[in-house]
Amino acid sequence: MLWHHVGLMSQDLDTAGLAKAYEPISVEEKWYQAWIDGKCFAGDPSSEKDGYSIVIPPPNVTGILHLGHVLNNTIQDVLARRARMQGKEVMWLPGTDHAGIATQTKVERELKKATGESRRDMGREAFLKKVWDWKDEHGGIIIKQLKRLGCSCDWDRERFTMDEDYTHWVSHTFSDLFKKGMIYRGKRMVNWCPVSLTALSDEEVIMKPQQSTLYFMKYEFVDAPGEYLEISTTRPETLMGDVAVAVNPKDERFTKAIGRKVRRPFPEAEIPVIADDHVDVEFGTGALKITPAHDKADFEIGVRHDLEVIDCLTADGKINCEDVPELHGLDRFAARKIAAQMLEDKGLLIRAEDYANNVGFSERADVPIEPRISMQWFLRYPEVERTAAAVESNEITFRPERWSKTFAHWMSNIQDWCISRQLWWGHQIPVWYRKDKSTELQNAESLDLADMQSGDIHVGTEPPADAENWVRDEDVLDTWFSSWLWPFATMAKQGEESDLLKKFYPTTDLVTGPDILFFWVARMIMAGYSERDELPFKNVFFTSLIRDGKGRKMSKSLGNSPDPIEIMDKYGSDGLRFTLMRIAPLGGDIRFVSKEEEGELVCPQVEEGRNFANKIYNACRFRQMSGGETTGELDVSALKPYHINLLAKLDALEVNLDKAYADYKFNEVCNLLYEFLWNEFCDLFLEAVKGDLKDTAADADRQATLMVFDTVMSRYFLLLHPFMPHLTEELSLRMGYISEGEFVMQTQLPKDSVLAGYDPTEAQKVAQSIYDAAGRLRNVKAEYNVATRRDVTFIAKTSVDYLEAESPVLCQLAGAGEIQIDPNYEAPKGTPVAVTSVGEMYMPLAGLIDVEAEKARLDKEIEKNALELKKSTNKLSNEKFVANAKPEVVQVERDRLAEWEAKASQLAEMRAALDA
RNA sequence: GCUCGGUUAGCUCAGUGGUAGAGCAUUGCAUUGACAUUGCAAGGGUCAGAGGUUCAAAUCCUCUACCGAGCACCA
Numbered sequence: 001m002l003w004h005h006v007g008l009m010s011q012d013l014d015t016a017g018l019a020k021a022y023e024p025i026s027v028e029e030k031w032y033q034a035w036i037d038g039k040c041f042a043g044d045p046s047s048e049k050d051g052y053s054i055v056i057p058p059p060n061v062t063g064i065l066h067l068g069h070v071l072n073n074t075i076q077d078v079l080a081r082r083a084r085m086q087g088k089e090v091m092w093l094p095g096t097d098h099a100g101i102a103t104q105t106k107v108e109r110e111l112k113k114a115t116g117e118s119r120r121d122m123g124r125e126a127f128l129k130k131v132w133d134w135k136d137e138h139g140g141i142i143i144k145q146l147k148r149l150g151c152s153c154d155w156d157r158e159r160f161t162m163d164e165d166y167t168h169w170v171s172h173t174f175s176d177l178f179k180k181g182m183i184y185r186g187k188r189m190v191n192w193c194p195v196s197l198t199a200l201s202d203e204e205v206i207m208k209p210q211q212s213t214l215y216f217m218k219y220e221f222v223d224a225p226g227e228y229l230e231i232s233t234t235r236p237e238t239l240m241g242d243v244a245v246a247v248n249p250k251d252e253r254f255t256k257a258i259g260r261k262v263r264r265p266f267p268e269a270e271i272p273v274i275a276d277d278h279v280d281v282e283f284g285t286g287a288l289k290i291t292p293a294h295d296k297a298d299f300e301i302g303v304r305h306d307l308e309v310i311d312c313l314t315a316d317g318k319i320n321c322e323d324v325p326e327l328h329g330l331d332r333f334a335a336r337k338i339a340a341q342m343l344e345d346k347g348l349l350i351r352a353e354d355y356a357n358n359v360g361f362s363e364r365a366d367v368p369i370e371p372r373i374s375m376q377w378f379l380r381y382p383e384v385e386r387t388a389a390a391v392e393s394n395e396i397t398f399r400p401e402r403w404s405k406t407f408a409h410w411m412s413n414i415q416d417w418c419i420s421r422q423l424w425w426g427h428q429i430p431v432w433y434r435k436d437k438s439t440e441l442q443n444a445e446s447l448d449l450a451d452m453q454s455g456d457i458h459v460g461t462e463p464p465a466d467a468e469n470w471v472r473d474e475d476v477l478d479t480w481f482s483s484w485l486w487p488f489a490t491m492a493k494q495g496e497e498s499d500l501l502k503k504f505y506p507t508t509d510l511v512t513g514p515d516i517l518f519f520w521v522a523r524m525i526m527a528g529y530s531e532r533d534e535l536p537f538k539n540v541f542f543t544s545l546i547r548d549g550k551g552r553k554m555s556k557s558l559g560n561s562p563d564p565i566e567i568m569d570k571y572g573s574d575g576l577r578f579t580l581m582r583i584a585p586l587g588g589d590i591r592f593v594s595k596e597e598e599g600e601l602v603c604p605q606v607e608e609g610r611n612f613a614n615k616i617y618n619a620c621r622f623r624q625m626s627g628g629e630t631t632g633e634l635d636v637s638a639l640k641p642y643h644i645n646l647l648a649k650l651d652a653l654e655v656n657l658d659k660a661y662a663d664y665k666f667n668e669v670c671n672l673l674y675e676f677l678w679n680e681f682c683d684l685f686l687e688a689v690k691g692d693l694k695d696t697a698a699d700a701d702r703q704a705t706l707m708v709f710d711t712v713m714s715r716y717f718l719l720l721h722p723f724m725p726h727l728t729e730e731l732s733l734r735m736g737y738i739s740e741g742e743f744v745m746q747t748q749l750p751k752d753s754v755l756a757g758y759d760p761t762e763a764q765k766v767a768q769s770i771y772d773a774a775g776r777l778r779n780v781k782a783e784y785n786v787a788t789r790r791d792v793t794f795i796a797k798t799s800v801d802y803l804e805a806e807s808p809v810l811c812q813l814a815g816a817g818e819i820q821i822d823p824n825y826e827a828p829k830g831t832p833v834a835v836t837s838v839g840e841m842y843m844p845l846a847g848l849i850d851v852e853a854e855k856a857r858l859d860k861e862i863e864k865n866a867l868e869l870k871k872s873t874n875k876l877s878n879e880k881f882v883a884n885a886k887p888e889v890v891q892v893e894r895d896r897l898a899e900w901e902a903k904a905s906q907l908a909e910m911r912a913a914l915d916a
Numbered sequence: 917g918c919u920c921g922g923u924u925a926g927c928u929c930a931g932u933g934g935u936a937g938a939g940c941a942u943u944g945c946a947u948u949g950a951c952a953u954u955g956c957a958a959g960g961g962u963c964a965g966a967g968g969u970u971c972a973a974a975u976c977c978u979c980u981a982c983c984g985a986g987c988a989c990c991a
Contacts, residue, residue, distance in 0.1 A: 622950030
């Protein structure tokens with residue numbers, strides 16, 4: 001094997017000229033460039049291999065990387081890299097989302113700050129140009145950051161939801177669904193954002209608990225002055241829109257009121273008392289004022305009773321009621337207080353109570369939304385039943401599985417989707433109105449397929465031929481109306497059966513957060529069935545939610561979201577990747593601890609990941625300081641038990657990894673990798689074979705150990721690669737496991753096990769009994785406070801044949817000076833003993849221990865042992881246990897009992913000896 | 917209100933019926949030659965509570981409490 005020095009970039013070099021610690025930054029940068037130059041990420045649609053594909057959940061084009069992205073994309077990268085190494089042709093398709101409201105709001109805000117202009121001052125065309133400029137300037141940031149993380153996306157195929165091809169798909173889908181009668185336009189009650197000045201879908205409204213005031217007021221009966229009907233409301237400012245008061249028909253208190261009229265105080269009007277089942281008898285006074293224009297439920301009641309709709313708010317949430325000059329033009333919240341005051345002045349306010357209720361907030365602008373009647377486009381969701389069934393039957397699997405229940409619940413209560421937005425940044429609705437009828441059409445109560453068939457409107461991907469006679473609908477589509485096409489719209493132009501689609505669609509895995517289950521995942525399945533007649537992906541993996549050290553959601557406003565780039569610069573992207581994957585359980589949340597110490601960002605969990613990288617690096621450094629090239633083939637039959645044990649453990653590791661991967665348990669994969677390297681490889685194996693690498697060692701021993709080291713480490717790097725791609729490339733090259741120009745990421749995982757055909761049982765028994773014995777000897781030493789002495793002699797009362805040969809290793813591991821073997825040894829009473837799997841090992845006390853302290857310790861020990869002994873005895877004297885438990889379980893218990901008994905007599909002897 | 921999670925060491929969490937585990941933190945000890953980003957050890961648990969099933973429960977069932985999420989909401 002070739003042999004290179006590991007890392008030469010540090011100031012802190014040891015005598016061999018090797019850096020003492022792994023320094024990730026330059027290594028990571030170098031390898032990412034090498035992968036790009038080597039075109040390692042390209043997915044080839046003409047490949048013979050099986051296809052494997054993932055589409056990235058497109059981040060907002062102006063977004064900045066946060067830890068959620070890091071987790072999400074690391075999982076995808078792990079899946080992609082693993083699939084490549086398993087011989088699949090992998091396509092990980094990246095891109096970004098135009099993120100309608102988010103981006104437009106951001107640019108508008110910047111514009112306001114810079115020039116004081118609003119988008120309306122500029123006009124649509126000029127504003128859109130500004131947004132495109134902004135996108136070009138800031139759009140690349142998150143992509144660069146993903147590259148820093150090591151993501152193996154096929155960057156040549158990067159897509160954007162407003163690319164020309166993509167836009168064509170959006171228009172096509174709209175017109176397709178319109179022609180199927182699934183899309184219609186109508187005046188409906190929608191969620192209106194008074195800040196963004198657009199309609200929102202139900203999913204974009206976040207219910208938040210609020211501390212409000214419930215006002216109790218009274219309306220006077222018209223036919224009985226001095227007699228009042230008491231009403232409670234949280235929104236007195238919409239009083240001008242009241243057109244009725246409703247009571248429950250079953251409510252006997254109000255039976256006599258129904259059908260009569262009460263006086264609305266301002267602007268003064270007579271409004272009827274009506275009966276409707278919707279009214280809750282228990283709530284407030286039991287009488288509900290009806291404001292159809294400003295409440296969804298009231299609107300429905302209004303429809304049932306054919307009531308007038310009086311809109312008394314402007315689009316931006318100000319009062320619009322010239323008849324009440326005190327309120328006209330005021331903001332809705334300011335007006336609320338004035339309206340209450342006006343009621344009080346008129347003697348109509350009874351009292352005001354503090355009241356906790358839920359108010360819908362706009363997801364983006366974070367202000368209370370306003371239920372508002374407006375003209376919007378709606379979609380009746382297509383393929384609802386097929387979509388629900390696909391998840392129900394596990395044709396599409398959800399992980400964790402429980403999300404499928406949430407999904408089913410949502411699917412069964414699905415409402416039409418309001419898809420139009422009163423924004424400029426986005427896909428303009430592909431509907432044109434005949435110019436001469438445009439006003440009439442745009443104000444029509446409803447529009448649907450029939451209007452297209454009559455030739456009044458044009459719906460399609462292209463404008464009508466005589467475009468000058470037509471006016472295009474001004475609205476744009478909800479961002480998700482483009483995102484829901486992502487799995488296939490990224491792969492081909494509309495109407496084209498590309499190689500890419502053939503090879504890579506449907507995609508294999510989708511990795512995303514559960515927060516966009518309805519926004520995105522559900523809709524993609526529906527779009528897949530509707531537009532491609534096929535499901536868009538086979539597996540959905542929902543990532544954990546990342547919280548801060550205090551369990552709070554990470555958010556910009558809390559400032560508790562550390563910058564992943566800063567973390568990577570400090571600990572390396574491999575360290576961060578490994579850490580996150582190791583602490584993210586399937587389904588649960590993650591707590592990510594970060595703190596500021598002396599002006600520096602400290603992430604203790606990531607330190608572990610960084611330390612792990614360093615541990616591996618140093619194991620390799622040790623290898624290189626201990627010898628160079630090896631020659632010849634590995635001859636398993638000539639190896640020591642420690643070698644064979646390690647090889648067997650590697651084989652077991654590969655089997656266990658396969659299992660964990662099959663369940664998408666990445667944290668388990670990481671733990672297996674971590675434990676193997678740190679415990680099995682470094683703490684046990686390397687310590688056991690250290691003697692073989694000393695200058696004085698025999699050349700054959702050195703060669704064997706080096707060869708096993710290289711065999712195991714080179715394979716281990718393949719297994720670790722998906723999590724720590726940069727480190728594994730670097731060390732594999734430096735160690736000569738791959739040659740210049742080769743890549744670990746393109747190396748196939750070996751199909752055969754290392755020990756194929758060789759039975760390691762006997763060798764493993766030897767190695768493991770020595771490891772076990774070493775641990776027990778160390779325990780005894782520690783108990784007697786001689787842990788640090790390396791000159792302790794043990795006397796082994798045993799006839800185990802291999803002990804003599806292995807005793808140097810045992811000494812090395814246990815920190816013992818010498819192990820004498822004497823099967824007939826008669827220990828003086830009270831000599832401490834370790835009962836090991838290679839026999840009893842006595843540690844004669846050189847009279848150096850503190851007798852009183854030892855007595856106390858022994859007494860404690862005796863008590864503890866007696867308790868265990870009693871537990872075991874009780875269990876075994878239980879006939880039902882012996883009869884019903886599995887034989888091996890009973891046997892384990894018997895062995896245990898024997899152990900307690902032996903120990904009890906030993907302890908008693910030792911105690912007695914001390915007394916003497 | 918409905919539906920799903922969760923509650924295990926000081927902290928973060930593993931643990932699908934058979935001796936309660938890991939990492940971090942704490943404490944003690946160690947250091948010339950892989951690694952102080954290290955090694956060896958120690959202390960630390962009524963597995964949220966109550967009941968049930970079982971020879972045996974952290975684990976299965978029921979209820980309760982608290983925490984979290986989603987959905988629906990009463991003005």
